[in-house]
Amino acid sequence: MRARVFVRFKTGVLDPQGNAIGNALRGLGFSQVREVRQGKVIDLELAERDETKARASLKEMCEKLLANTVIEKYEIELLP
Amino acid sequence: MKSAVIVFPGSNCDRDAATALEHLAGEKPALVWHGDSELPDVDLVVLPGGFSYGDYLRSGAMAAQSHIMRDIKTKAGKGLAVLGICNGFQMLTETELLPGALLRNAELKFVCRPVGLEVEETQSAFTRKYDKGQHVTFPVAHGDGNYFADETTLDRLEGEGRVVFRYAPGENPNGSARDIAGILSEKRNVLGLMPHPERVCDPLLGGTDGIALFQSLIEALS
Numbered sequence: 359m360r361a362r363v364f365v366r367f368k369t370g371v372l373d374p375q376g377n378a379i380g381n382a383l384r385g386l387g388f389s390q391v392r393e394v395r396q397g398k399v400i401d402l403e404l405a406e407r408d409e410t411k412a413r414a415s416l417k418e419m420c421e422k423l424l425a426n427t428v429i430e431k432y433e434i435e436l437l438p
Numbered sequence: 439m440k441s442a443v444i445v446f447p448g449s450n451c452d453r454d455a456a457t458a459l460e461h462l463a464g465e466k467p468a469l470v471w472h473g474d475s476e477l478p479d480v481d482l483v484v485l486p487g488g489f490s491y492g493d494y495l496r497s498g499a500m501a502a503q504s505h506i507m508r509d510i511k512t513k514a515g516k517g518l519a520v521l522g523i524c525n526g527f528q529m530l531t532e533t534e535l536l537p538g539a540l541l542r543n544a545e546l547k548f549v550c551r552p553v554g555l556e557v558e559e560t561q562s563a564f565t566r567k568y569d570k571g572q573h574v575t576f577p578v579a580h581g582d583g584n585y586f587a588d589e590t591t592l593d594r595l596e597g598e599g600r601v602v603f604r605y606a607p608g609e610n611p612n613g614s615a616r617d618i619a620g621i622l623s624e625k626r627n628v629l630g631l632m633p634h635p636e637r638v639c640d641p642l643l644g645g646t647d648g649i650a651l652f653q654s655l656i657e658a659l660s
Contacts, residue, residue: 371586372613374546423503426496426532428539429586 359404359412360437365425366397400424409436439660441467441482444510446501451487451523451636458639459484462652472504481659482519483510485526487579487634497540497582498528507533519563519659520628524580527620527630536623536630537595538587544613548581552645554606555619555633559599562622563658564629567650574647576633578611583632585614585621595621603631 367373373395380394402419406412416434425432441459445452452469459467468478472490477483491500501507507529514520514535522530530536543549552575557568568574587595592615595601603620610617612632620631635648 372541372544372584374542374544374584374613378546423495423499426499426539428531428537429541 359406359409361402361404361412361416362435362437363400363402363416363420363424364397364433364435365400365420365430366432367395367429368431371429397430412436439463439482439656440465440478440480441484442470442478442480443467443484443486444470444472444506445486446472446488446490446504448490448492449486449488449525451525451634454634455484455486455523455636458636458648458652462639462649463656470506472501472506475505475509477506477509477513480518482521482655483513485510485520485522485529486636487524487526490525490529493582496528496532498525498530498532501525501529502532511535514623514628517625517627519655521564521655522628522630523634523636524578524583524632527632528582530628530630535628536621537591538585538615538621540582540632541584541586541613542582543580543584543611548579549583549611550577550579551611552577553611553619553633554609555603556606557602558604559602559622561599562602562626562629562654564622564651564654565602566658567654573606575638575645576635576648577637577644578633580612580632583612583614585612585618585632587615592616592618598624600624600626602629603633 376394420432557572600622605617635651638645638648
């Protein structure tokens with residue numbers, strides 16, 4: 359089973375990289391850009407067929423390593 | 439005082455810390471590889487600065503999962519003194535031995551220069567040889583030193599006298615909340631700070647303001 363994990367800063371946590379990307383986009387003439395928040399995408403391939411079990415272990419992976427839950431939130435997506 | 443400096447792949451201040459400790463404590467610290475599972479019998483563990491695991495995922499995130507860190511966590515819980523400098527501070531927040539997190543510097547630039555600090559708290563094994571409010575200068579060298587914690591945590595740290603080092607007015611190099619440069623754990627046996635006291639322990643290296651930190655530890659732990 360393949361899975362995709364999105365890790366993003368929580369609302370309210372300063373994202374200086376997002377701000378810099380926003381400034382660069384506006385510098386390129388994309389004046390409609392208001393706010394940019396950037397994050398990470400982590401793709402995983404799991405030796406697991408059961409969706410419930412896969413979700414449970416992915417949640418544990420996120421809590422233990424993939425995200426720092428003090429500053430980041432995560433979303434788990436199972437891929438076909 | 440017996441001490442150990444943990445060496446991770448990518449550590450680059452392990453020898454600086456070991457040299458400062460050897461010079462000041464008169465005893466060579468053990469250099470312990472991150473893959474070892476047990477600490478030697480020591481009074482102090484230093485998590486050194488550097489770029490452990492190339493800062494992959496997040497600074498300090500991989501080191502926080504290393505073998506030796508399990509033993510450090512257990513023993514820190516029982517009162518072992520742990521000093522985390524720079525990347526070591528990042529490891530301490532990643533292991534949750536210290537609250538909060540260290541974000542990318544607000545200006546996005548790697549900052550490498552001496553900064554002025556105030557020693558705010560002297561009721562600790564790490565700072566008892568300083569004077570309260572003493573101005574010291576330590577170098578910083580980091581890209582992810584922007585201390586972040588929620589308001590409740592920040593209030594609690596301040597209320598409990600756990601903010602040990604603060605950047606002097608106008609000196610905050612990274613956007614840290616409330617100018618915080620170094621904090622203590624609840625039991626006051628774990629200190630994490632972004633600036634490098636081990637780099638100012640010899641006049642030949644440009645300063646001696648870091649000596650009192652190691653002397654504090656020697657006095658408290660010997």
